[in-house]
Amino acid sequence: MELLSAVPFVGGALGAIVPFLVVLGIVVFVHEYGHYIVGRWCGIDAEVFSVGFGPKLVGWTDRRGTHWQIAALPLGGYVRFVGDMDPASAGKADDGDLTPEQRKHAFHNARLWRRAATVAAGPMFNFILSFVIFAALALAVGRASNAPVIGELRPELAGQVDLRPGDRILAVAGQPVETFGEIIAAFVRANGAEVEVEVERDGEKLAVPVSYRLASRIDYVNPGMPASRAGLVAGDVIVAIDGQPVASFYDLQLVTAAKPAGQEIVIDVTRDGELMTFRFMPDMVERPHPVTGETQPLPTIGIRAIGLGGIDPTLEPRGLGEALESGFAQTTRIVTGTINYVGDLIFANADPGQLGGPIRIAQISGEKAEEGLMSFVYLIAIISTSIGLLNLFPIPVLDGGHLMFYAAEALRGRPVGNAAIRVGTMIGLSLVLLLMVFATYNDLARL
Structure with missing residues (x-):
């Protein structure tokens, strides 16, 4: 064989x-x-x-x-x-x-x-x-908790936000928040404008100003997703989508979410000072809408910024049954996504330029090895x-x-x-x- x-x-x-x-x-x-x-x-x-x-x-x-x-x-x-x-x-x-x-x-x-x-x-x-x-x-790894508690702040945000791991967020810009997703949604909507954040820290309630912008820099590309197949890599900075200038990752989310199903997307990025253009078809994936928060099928290209923009939630353990369900779901998702892409290729509804070969696999392997053992093992599974x-x-x-x-x-x-x-x-x-x-x-x- x-x-x-x-x-x-x-x-x-x-x-x-x-x-x-x-x-x-x-x-x-x-x-x-x-x-x-x-x-x-x-x-x-x-x-x-x-x-x-x-x-x-x-x-x-x-x-x-x-x-x-x-x-x-x-x-x-x-x-x-x-x-x-x-x-x-x-x-x-x-x-x-x-x-x-x-x-x-x-x-x-x-x-x-x-x-x-x-x-x-x-x-x-x-x-x-x-x-x-x-x-x-x-x-x-566990799963990300949706409790409104700061789990980790990435070094990139040091000195930019006066938040600390363990802070429980009570309100953003005067609006109460009950989930971690609501915190991030409120921050990205502010799009860099300063907002007052009410936090509970060490038993005390504090009001701290936060000026937060989720940059349009790609920090992670999901292997096997459209962005990866097209050739986008971590470190690319998105400057325009379908000719519309992009100033933040939130702008990117809004434009992508508004795309009709089955419509090609054109992304302009800068890489090492060079302007590059990529054309490809997004996948339709169930995820929260960036404005309403409602989970629905939305065009998705498979990129994100560091963590949830550098602010990560706390983690909670998964049970064995849930872990097995996750393993099955992720394997099935790759299979169905690949079959859908091959079907689109046959009917000329997909960009053949997204196909990657051994050089691309080698590049991704090197990137994942640098990111750490878990990213590398995750690539082996894919x-x-x-x-x-x-x-x-x-x-x-x-x-x-x-x-x-x-x-x-x-x-x-x-x-x-x-x-x-x-x-x-x-x-x-x-x-x-x-x-x-x-x-x-x-x-x-x-x-």
Whole structure:
């Protein structure tokens, strides 16, 4: 089973290459281990388990006769089962070339459901990895409390606001507040104008002036969201949306929220002194409206400022059930978002320039590694889901293509011939390579 998940990353700093290889290595190993272990449970023997392609760097053979190896080209991986003609399982070997014991445990001689389960296990293990990571992060981080209490002030706000961690906000500009969301909404509406904030601090009630502007600087880009696919990065400063000047992040929220569904957005940013323009389609996501606070489907591009503008809420622990629900929801959200984007591409409703390739993945890997372990692990979960879904597409050479052949076998009552499998594999490989070349071209165009 071949996992064509990347092409060579050329150039770039070591700080991007190493995280990229770590991300890809983990995702590939889990994917291929899914094939291997389910195949073993189904009575199918594996000859080779390889992380990477090309010349072997290190390897060993276990007591079951499977040779485990790490190869020189970290472009994916494969499990070659007994009876496979090649790592892509594109056809089967002649039984005359196998011993009686090998024939009994050969992949092509296994019952159809066993072969299908073995093939499907790779993507399923990717989804399981994502689910486990998302759930574990939800348990470890907790969830933001909506209590009107300041949890943390980022260093960027030092000296700008006379607020302290633990302050309970009672009112902003004379208006009582009961939730943390109301605090932030009141601040961003003021948009830099000074307002009086009533706080309870150490048992005393104080009135402190706050002048707060949520700058239009992007501090975080959600991987897999439209802004990330388009090439926006942390540090970009948004200066205009659809030709309208933007002075603050609140202006950005207002303009984005007012966009009709299915309409393209054009964002002008400055990056290292250079003006750049990005065009892409927002996703529709359930979130609070920046003015009314009412939760509703709104156009969303997947960016934010530091924390909630540098002022973070307190955190409260999640229960196990809630963490598991969060893991499932986040995995499902990535799957549905990707499927919707592919559908839009097919019907020419999405910008193909948003496709990212290995260079973009390497860049994001480096950024997340710098942000810290949790951001990096979060990226692994996102990439794992994406690779799992990619491999389920019904394209010969991918796992979905194998499952398509098995569906045909179930309908015909006999296996698809080697010649048809080889032709389909060549067509599928060509399509995948063309897609990767196009995605890499997009990556180079963004540099």
